[in-house]
Each structure stands twice: as C-alpha cells, then as structure tokens.
Amino acid sequence: MHISEGVLSVPVLAGGAMLAAGAIAVGLKKLPDERIPQAGMLCAMFFVASLIHLPVGVSAVHLVLNGLCGVLLGWAAFPVIAVALLLQALLFGFGGLSVLGANIVVMGVPAVLCSCLFHAGFSTLTPHQAGLRGALAGGGAVALGIGLMTLALWLSSGTAYWPLIGTVLLAHLPVMAAEAAVTGAVVFLLARTRPTLLAPALT
Amino acid sequence: MIRNVRPWRIPLAVVLTIGAVGAGWAHGLRVVAAPQADGIAGRAFYSDETPATGETVLLFDAGGARLATTQTVDDGRFVFALSRHGEYLVVAEGEEGHRAETRVRVGPLPPSAASPVAALDDARLAALIRGELQPLREDIARYEKRIRLQNIVAGLGFIVGLAGAWVWWRARRGGG
Numbered sequence: 431m432h433i434s435e436g437v438l439s440v441p442v443l444a445g446g447a448m449l450a451a452g453a454i455a456v457g458l459k460k461l462p463d464e465r466i467p468q469a470g471m472l473c474a475m476f477f478v479a480s481l482i483h484l485p486v487g488v489s490a491v492h493l494v495l496n497g498l499c500g501v502l503l504g505w506a507a508f509p510v511i512a513v514a515l516l517l518q519a520l521l522f523g524f525g526g527l528s529v530l531g532a533n534i535v536v537m538g539v540p541a542v543l544c545s546c547l548f549h550a551g552f553s554t555l556t557p558h559q560a561g562l563r564g565a566l567a568g569g570g571a572v573a574l575g576i577g578l579m580t581l582a583l584w585l586s587s588g589t590a591y592w593p594l595i596g597t598v599l600l601a602h603l604p605v606m607a608a609e610a611a612v613t614g615a616v617v618f619l620l621a622r623t624r625p626t627l628l629a630p631a632l633t
Numbered sequence: 634m635i636r637n638v639r640p641w642r643i644p645l646a647v648v649l650t651i652g653a654v655g656a657g658w659a660h661g662l663r664v665v666a667a668p669q670a671d672g673i674a675g676r677a678f679y680s681d682e683t684p685a686t687g688e689t690v691l692l693f694d695a696g697g698a699r700l701a702t703t704q705t706v707d708d709g710r711f712v713f714a715l716s717r718h719g720e721y722l723v724v725a726e727g728e729e730g731h732r733a734e735t736r737v738r739v740g741p742l743p744p745s746a747a748s749p750v751a752a753l754d755d756a757r758l759a760a761l762i763r764g765e766l767q768p769l770r771e772d773i774a775r776y777e778k779r780i781r782l783q784n785i786v787a788g789l790g791f792i793v794g795l796a797g798a799w800v801w802w803r804a805r806r807g808g809g
Contacts, residue, residue, distance in 0.1 A: 432661065432730075433730035434661075434662065434730055434731050434732035434733065435732065436724075436732050436734065437730045437732050438730075463800070463803045463804075463807070466796055466799055466800050466803070467796060467800070469796065470792055470793060470795070470796025470797075473792045473795075473796070474789050474792045474793070477788050477789065477792060478785065478788075478789070481780070481785070513792060513795060514792070517788040517791055517792070518788075521780075521784040521785075521787060521788050522661065522680065522780050522784065523661055523663075523680070523778065524661045524680070579730060582730075583730055
C-alpha cells in the first residue's frame with residue numbers, strides 16, 4: 431500500500447505533504463495526554479503490521495491496521511501513522527521520504543473517516559455490534575486507502591492506473607478480510623473489557 | 634456457544650491464523666543489476682525475497698533517455714543487451730505504485746594489447762570474470778537491501794522514545 435519514490439508528480443507530492451502536515455497538527459492537538467502511551471503502542475503495532483505478509487496468488491499483501499488506529503485514536507491517528515511511515519521509509523525502504531506526505535494521507539484519511547462512521551451513535555452498542563462495526567471499519571479503511579492511492583496515481587500520470595483499480599481491489603480482498611478480522615476482534619475485546627478506550631472523545 | 638470463548642482468545646486466534654498463513658516480510662519492490670559481458674543482467678524481487686515475475690523493467694542512459702523495456706521472467710530475472718559502455722539506470726515498475734531503481738556502470742573492457750589475439754583473450758577473460766562474479770554481486774546487493782531484525786527493534790525503540798519525549802514535553806508545559 432506504500433507508494434514508492436519517483437511515481438507521483440511534484441504537485442501531488444506537495445499537496446500530500448501539506449495535507450499531511452495540517453492533519454498531523456490537528457491530531458496532536460486532539461490527543462489527550464493520558465492517551466499518549468496508547469498512541470505509542472498503536473504506532474508500534476502499525477509499524478510492525480506492514481511486515482506481516484499474506485501471499486495472494488502471484489503477489490503478496492500486508493496488514494495495514496489504519497482502520498484500528500482510526501477507531502481507537504480518531505484524528506490522533508495522523509501523527510501515529512506519520513511516525514510509523516517515516517520509520518518504515520527509513521528502516522525498511524517502504525515508500526520514501528518524498529512520498530511520505532502522500533502516503534500519510536492515503537492511510538490517514540480512511541482512518542479518520544472510519545473513526546467517524548464507527549462512533550456515530552456508539553453509546554448504544556453491545557460488544558458484538560461494536561465488534562461488527564470495528565470489522566467494517568478495518569476492511570473499509572483498506573478499501574478507501576486503495577481508492578485514495580489510485581487517485582494519487584491517476585492525478586500524477588493520467589489514466590494509466592484506472593483500469594487497475596478493479597484488480598487491485600480484488601487482490602486486496604484477503605487483506606481486507608484479515609484487517610476486518612483483526613480490527614473486529616480487538617474492538618470486540620475492548621468493548622467488553624475496557625469500553626472507555628472506545629469513547630468517541632477524540633473525533 | 635460464543636459465550637464460552639474467552640474474549641482474549643479471539644485476537645490471539647486471529648494472529649495465530651495469520652502467522653500460520655505465512656508471516657514473512659512485506660511487499661516492497663527491490664531491483665539489483667550488474668554488468669555482464671554483453672549487457673546488463675539483474676533480478677527484481679519483493680522485500681520478502683520472493684521473485685517479482687512479469688514486472689516491467691526499463692533501461693535509461695545517463696541522460697535519462699529510455700533505451701529499452703523488458704519484462705521479468707519466472708524467477709524475476711531480466712537481461713538487457715548493450716553495445717556501449719557508460720552509466721545506466723535500471724528501473725523496475727510494479728503495480729500499485731511500486732517502483733525500484735538502481736544504477737549500473739558498465740566499464741570499458743581492458744584496452745587492446747599489441748596483438749589482436751591478446752586483446753581477444755583479455756576480452757574473454759573479462760567476460761568470464763564478470764560472469765563468475767554475477768551471483769556474488771547479486772548476493773551482496775540483496776543482502777544490503779534486506780530488512781534486518783535490528784531495524785525492527787530500532788524502530789520500536791524509536792517509537793517508545795518519541796512517545797516518552799512527547800509525554801515529557803506535555804508534562805513540562807502542563808507543570809510550568
């Protein structure tokens with residue numbers, strides 16, 4: 431899901447960087463002090479998740495976990511994803527420094543959107559309903575991310591990538607299922623044991 | 634039925650299932666290339682070291698002009714035939730915005746000796762050495778691009794430190 435260096439055009443890179451910087455500032459303002467350790471933990475999870483890889487046909491996909499970050503952190507998912515992506519770029523060579531902003535937007539915007547959808551009318555949910563919503567948020571965040579990635583590629587180079595979006599979505603069906611399962615399970619567990627962590631205070 | 638399952642077992646089961654499917658390294662495209670007797674040969678692979686088959690590989694000269702395009706075969710290998718020395722840029726382009734590039738310098742063969750026969754021998758010797766060195770060059774390039782455990786640990790440590798620094802900063806501002 432990481433866009434590599436040298437694929438996007440300069441206006442898209444600049445736009446992505448500016449959007450990302452603004453969203454990170456908003457996220458840091460909205461992150462309450464007592465949630466900073468949780469944000470750090472989710473950052474570590476996001477950082478490592480990209481190394482868990484699922485073989486799909488000839489290609490392979492990896493977990494993203496941006497939906498889970500969004501559901502638990504709301505806007506604060508942006509700084510968390512930014513730090514994790516920066517480290518992935520520096521240490522693993524996924525993506526790159528110039529495309530960092532674009533990649534943050536591609537993974538952060540779905541996180542915040544899914545968080546809003548997840549928290550709409552949340553107070554009345556049972557753990558099972560919360561888990562189901564979490565699963566939808568996890569799968570949906572990946573689908574939205576692919577949409578944004580395709581949009582960024584299309585803005586940079588014209589129509590060349592549009593026909594691919596169908597196959598790309600299809601190739602990511604397993605990762606959507608895996609994301610949905612992991613996010614749903616974690617949210618279900620939290621809704622049963624620590625419902626306060628799911629409180630919509632951050633959106 | 635589901636009530637008998639303890640909640641913490643569910644994420645554990647999910648993680649174990651994913652682990653059983655194949656926990657490995659992720660999906661970044663890498664490319665290595667080295668000069669050969671009559672061109673450039675190389676390999677494209679993903680960061681989990683599975684070969685990247687059927688990907689497009691482009692060859693550019695030092696000025697940025699595109700010289701050739703090819704596709705990787707089953708084991709991710711590709712070959713470009715070349716007749717001139719110089720600096721070249723090899724770019725592998727995968728789907729979904731994956732891209733990797735590497736520079737290759739194809740050096741001149743040794744200057745021709747006094748007799749044409751000696752020159753021929755030198756050229757053959759150089760070609761032979763390049764052929765023999767090819768796997769070694771590929772191994773070194775692949776080793777350089779590998780994801781190492783210490784990088785993962787370093788990243789996790791960095792995240793812990795950053796979170797700690799942010800907490801400290803907030804506490805200092807709150808206190809003063």
